[in-house]
Amino acid sequence: MAAIMNKITNFIHSYYILSPDQELDLLRNLAIGMFGLGACTLPSLMFLTAPYGRYTRDGFGYTINGKLMWFIQEMPSLLIPIIMLFEDDADQIHNLPNRILLGQFLLHYTQRTLIFPFLLRGGKPTPAMVGLMATCFCIYNGYLQGRYLTAFAVYDRSWLADPRFIIGGMFEYVSGANFFGEMLEWFGFSVACWSLPAAAFAFFAASNIGPRAYHHHRYYQKKFDDYPKERKAIIPFIF
Numbered sequence: 001m002a003a004i005m006n007k008i009t010n011f012i013h014s015y016y017i018l019s020p021d022q023e024l025d026l027l028r029n030l031a032i033g034m035f036g037l038g039a040c041t042l043p044s045l046m047f048l049t050a051p052y053g054r055y056t057r058d059g060f061g062y063t064i065n066g067k068l069m070w071f072i073q074e075m076p077s078l079l080i081p082i083i084m085l086f087e088d089d090a091d092q093i094h095n096l097p098n099r100i101l102l103g104q105f106l107l108h109y110t111q112r113t114l115i116f117p118f119l120l121r122g123g124k125p126t127p128a129m130v131g132l133m134a135t136c137f138c139i140y141n142g143y144l145q146g147r148y149l150t151a152f153a154v155y156d157r158s159w160l161a162d163p164r165f166i167i168g169g170m171f172e173y174v175s176g177a178n179f180f181g182e183m184l185e186w187f188g189f190s191v192a193c194w195s196l197p198a199a200a201f202a203f204f205a206a207s208n209i210g211p212r213a214y215h216h217h218r219y220y221q222k223k224f225d226d227y228p229k230e231r232k233a234i235i236p237f238i239f
Contacts (some may be wrong), residue, residue, distance in 0.1 A: 009184070020152075021061075027147060027148050027152065030140065030144050030200075031196040031199070031200040034141070034201060034203070035199075035203055038200070038204035040150050042208075042210065043202065044209035045211035050130065051130060051193055052053055052066070053066070053124060054124070056125060056126065056127070056221070060129055060130065061127055062127070062128045063128065064125060064126055065123075065125060066123035066124055067117045067118065067130040069125075069126040070116070070117040070126070071113060071114075072131065072135065073134035073138055074109060074117075074134075074138055076138040076142045077109045077112075077142040078110060078112075078113045078114075079142070080139065080142030080143050081102060081105065081142055081149070082146075084143075084151070085150055089151055091151065092149065092150060092152065092155075092231065093150040093151075095154075095155060097157065098155060100160070101149055101153075101192055101193050102145075102150065105145055105149070106172040137149060137204075143203055144197045148195060153193065172231070173237070174213070174231065174232050174233060174234050176213025176214075176233055179209045179213040179216075183206045186198075186201060189202065200211075214234065217232075217233035
């Protein structure tokens with residue numbers, strides 16, 4: 001397996017045209033671009049319900065099996081960082097904080113790619129256009145997070161003793177408890193990494209799944225007459 005990964009990374013590396021400084025600038029620009037993408041996504045999805053899952057509808061072209069599309073679209077976020085581990089200049093991954101932070105990212109996408117889609121019951125087909133956009137984002141983010149944490153992010157061992165790692169302590173409070181958990185997860189990830197790429201991903205994730213939780217909340221309110229009026233959409237007691 002390691003030999004195969006080395007061959008893949010050597011092939012990719014042979015086409016690198018950027019110096020380390022240039023690539024770091026590229027990563028920063030990609031992170032800033034993700035903030036912009038999130039800023040556009042948030043208002044758009046508040047008014048336009050993304051047409052997948054329960055909101056799948058006609059008019060968005062060819063569709064693909066929902067479970068298969070989910071597996072395909074999420075795979076780059078898992079595979080690309082793993083490939084980055086085998087890059088010759090992935091020096092930072094030898095540091096314990098980098099390993100832990102990247103491990104959290106990979107653990108999330110292992111569940112999201114290899115487990116979650118096969119637990120879906122039924123499931124509606126996903127428009128290929130939506131799946132393609134999701135795949136492009138996962139390629140974008142897989143490279144951004146994976147490359148930054150393996151080759152550029154510098155953390156001292158004392159980083160893990162920082163107060164941000166103190167452990168503290170939900171559908172009763174919000175309709176989108178799973179979305180709230182994911183937002184909290186990536187916000188925590190961005191605080192732990194304390195980097196522009198991680199912050200950009202946390203912002204985009206909130207911009208993308210926040211409106212999804214809002215639409216779920218509206219859906220439940222319309223479908224169930226006795227739906228709790230005090231329950232919020234995604235942020236307990238607030239929204």
